[in-house]
Amino acid sequence: MPPVSRLSRDEVRSVDQRTIEEFGLPGIALMENAGRGVFELLVSLKATGPVKICVGKGNNGGDGFVIARHLDNAGIPVEIYLLADPTELKGDAAINFHVAQCMEIDMQFDPVLNQPEAFRDFLNSADWIVDALLGTGVQGTIREPYSTAISIMNQAPGFKLAVDLPSGLDCDTGLPRGECVFAHQTATFVAEKKGFANPDSRQYTGTIHVLQIGAPRKIVQDLLQKQDSGGN
Template structure:
């Protein structure tokens, strides 16, 4: 089982283009599958649509075209769809124009709203709708939502009715989850082909609601060949990745984790780290701690063993290097950093361990801060390293401000 890909807007567009131009699937077929899938999700979530009024806000691009397909399918099953089109009908093109022509031939009310006043008129009776559909903007949005589009977003949010967003809630940056001006707060988002980073990154996650992915016909081979950079760790993937324990397994066959953490006043950081190691299935967990703090750990966590570093008092530091190196022997992995402090003797130890340990090392908390002060060590590791910084620690590692990091977490992490 592979990690679920999360394509950027550009990567998703490339998947669409290859499917259409190389594989030969017509673009209008993808749009039909998308709209049909969204209509089906609407029915599955909010019940049969027969006789029920659904107002669909459509924008000027293919996302609006998806909304027009939804309207047709709802009409087909006896629903009462209405379309609010925030685009000049004569300027629609391609597959969206084709689907608009179909809608115009059917008894589906079509309201064209080209200014804020027209949006207000169309939005006046929204509270009597069974539900609303947001098909204003898709994953290609790259500018703040303004004017009549902002008025439509605000009207949809105020209506107090269930909202389905088509592909992504209008106003969200598909790559970062940031809000571009204003954004629809959806109860259900139906996205096409694959989920996007903006569905899972905050604040986008708060505007996505329940997320449903619909297969629109992009071949799996096209996705596999795309080398999409970001991915989602799901429960299913995690369960598959964890090794099955044989019937005769015991603590000695399930790995030994060393925790290098804690200091005076921060013993809790070490205890929580050790508990985490036990919960993920480590057969053995040893806490490597300053000798004077050892009695705390001996009594606080019966399941873990302790290794008292006699040369250290209050903090792990360079004076205990030989004892700590001996403790690393025979371990499958280690954790370095929670609650160790950042004083120079401790920093010297952390830098040395980061560079020299030949086993997988999870680097967290104070160890990230220490490495941020001396980033030259980042490229000197002998073994695998996993860094888990929060935004403040990432700021120290990169030199960027936390606002800049939060605005595009994936790009900062990749760079």
Template sequence: MWREVTDEPPMSCAAIRELDRLGVESLKIPSLLLMENAGAGAAGCILAHFADAARRGTLVLCGPGNNGGDGLVVARLLDAARAPVTVLLAAPPEKLKGDPAVHLEIVQRLGIRILYASSSEEFAAAGQAIAAAGLIVDALLGTGAGGPPRGVVAELIAMANRAAAARVAIDLPSGLDADSGEAAECCFRADATITLAAPKLGFAAPAARRVLGRVFIADIGVTPEQVTSAVASLRAR
């Protein structure tokens, strides 16, 4: 499920991590399911607001972490909706661990096209894919990223920002600090951001507003209120 941001209270990165942890530990929701829910909400939002761009060809830029895992779910569900999709991995596949690795294997088994930006030949193909895309989805760096984008990720962001495609960020634009709202010099410039669970603290900052675009929320299958209630109930036993 997804919705446009209205007056939802923002959350810090630490609070979001705690929400995920309690969802898994207290409510026994598998982390793989939380990632599936996040990606499903984001894919639904994309199909509702960027369907024409998506059907011209969607390129999902995926990093090796959980944000990349969310992007892999988005890619699979857009493919299921008959939108042409290519995944561009910014890291060798062996760098993906845990839930993102599971979703990568699913995408591979489905035969969805995957490019790897880890060699000069593949990087040339990546540039061509970025230039040809109708929609670029940023799932490179999430709230756990440390420091500004570097190396291959920075190059991909720069190419994406120069492209004529519509641009959508998953959770937050890569290069944006979710807590402070500071945007790195190389920051993905989104037409829309589909943030997960709740708006982030830094979204109100002027620098953030310049790169966020229109902001939506994708539910992850558990709300802060549900977690608070569950934890209180467990402690009362």
């Protein structure tokens, strides 16, 4: 894969859209590759568990379910905390939620964080905390229950790994939109995000690992050419 300096929010969306619509690679395959890549990164970081995965209702959360499945298959203790109503899950995220349920992976549900102290207790015993709450598409100020959840996550003692980018960080500016996860490691997909060019973002991302998820090289090359021609 040729190096791409960084991708904007719109470019991230276009990579997924073109991969699915033009090349016919299903979104669930991209989600599987993303989740397995994060699992392999956790193993390389000597994560022995318990791993606590904080999940939202979008595709970022879907990645979290995949990560949990691979950890469970590897015999690494894992638990999920879902900050969403399971009935609101859609598409690929809903499929992977169902698989995790069928595997009887320990999962707690608190869509509006009615029990913040239970969430705090859930996190306090973690070796690693995986942030799979919010993805690159987030715009506007971070609202509840995510604002409180992020604050509690930051207070927890475990190592923190963000999926794609820390929840609360703006993809394009690298600035927080209110509360923002302070991650020790960030597993970002396809390429770094545009906001990572902002030096201030590093206090939130920690060490950045770029993981490939199977998006065709041609799509990334096209974006590079647009960037070089000033079309970004």
